[in-house]
Amino acid sequence: MDISGERVGRRTGLEWSPIRGCRTIERATPTEAAIGLSFDRRPHTVLMATPDDVEDLAIGFTLTEGVANFAEILDVTVEAAAEGILVDVRLTPSAKARKMRPRTLEGRSSCGLCGVQRLADAVRPLPVVASNRPFDPRAVQRAVAAIGDRQPLGRLTRATHAAAFANADGELGLVREDVGRHNALDKLAGGLLRAGADPAGGFVVVTSRCSFEMVEKTARIGCPMIVAISAPTDLAIRKAEEAGITLVALARDDGHTVFSRAERLKPELRHVG
Structure with missing residues (x-):
């Protein structure tokens, strides 16, 4: 993926170290x-x-927020504006009557629920992912080991997240990056839909902690497993159980921990502990 000037800026800073003292860096x-x-x-x-x-991002957000499914999206237009970028999603008449989760504030890069008005809209029932596809722990490790090399923006800036889709063998396909972890996963969802991929045939890998919103998005994508580099929240584990999703977290070079639906992994992992 090409790193364009539009995605990256250059800033100077004053770096201090007890060994080197002060110096100006870019x-x-x-x-x-x-x-x-x-x-x-x-x-x-x-x-x-x-x-x-x-x-x-727009297509993925439409799906993971439960606004409409991919078949109900007629068109997406993207326009540059002085203040940013304007994106309009045109929906079929059948989708227009569907109740959206209302928002009144901007969605910040660190938060997936900014501006949601009601508690009932924050934690909604999730679709159940009914998939018996087994996965091997080594496939998880293979995907985790590969994702670092697939983040050109992250390697350059050390300030972004990535979301990737791996097949059952742990080979990475589509990867998306963003300053926001929720945005990265929405971009991945949109990319998978546009590519006609089968989300049930693999698993999601994210380079962030696993909050319940990340589980929610994975469920709405229809993917049976999410692998997170960092730790999960308690609610994320509970929602993953409810949605039939295998939640793997603390996935590092030396191993990983399965917090829900471990039966989807091979028997050698089922009886550990």
Whole structure:
């Protein structure tokens, strides 16, 4: 993936070290832009995101927020504006009557639920992912080992997250990066839909902690397993159990921990502990 000037800025800073003292350095910084998302020209939310793969982001957000399914999206238009980027998703009449989760604030890059008005809208029932596909622990490790080399923006800036889709053998296919972990996963969801991929045939890998919103998005994608580099929250584990999702976290070079639905992994892992 090409790193364009639009995605990266250059900033100077004053670095201090007890050994070297003070020195001026230059550092690459990821661009963060306002993405105004509307449905049928009706403004819905503003996302703070890395300004690439914007169409994937819009399509993925539409799916993972339960606004509409992929078949109900007629068109996506992307326009540059002085304040950021405007994206409009045109839906079929059957989707327009569906109740959206209302928002009143911008969605910040660190938060997947900014602006949600009601508690009932924050934690909603999730679809159950009914898949008996088994996975091997070595496939998880293979995917975790490979994701670092698939993050050009992350390696350059050390300030972004990535979300990737791995097949059953742990080989990475589509990878998306963003300053926001939720945005990266939405971009991945949109990219998978546009590519016609089968989410049930592999698993999601994210370079962040696993909160329940990440589980929610994985469930709405229809993927049976999510692997997170960092730790999960208690609610994420509970929601993963409810949604039939295998939640693997603390996935590092030396191993990983399975917190829910371990039966989907091979028998050698089922009886550990």
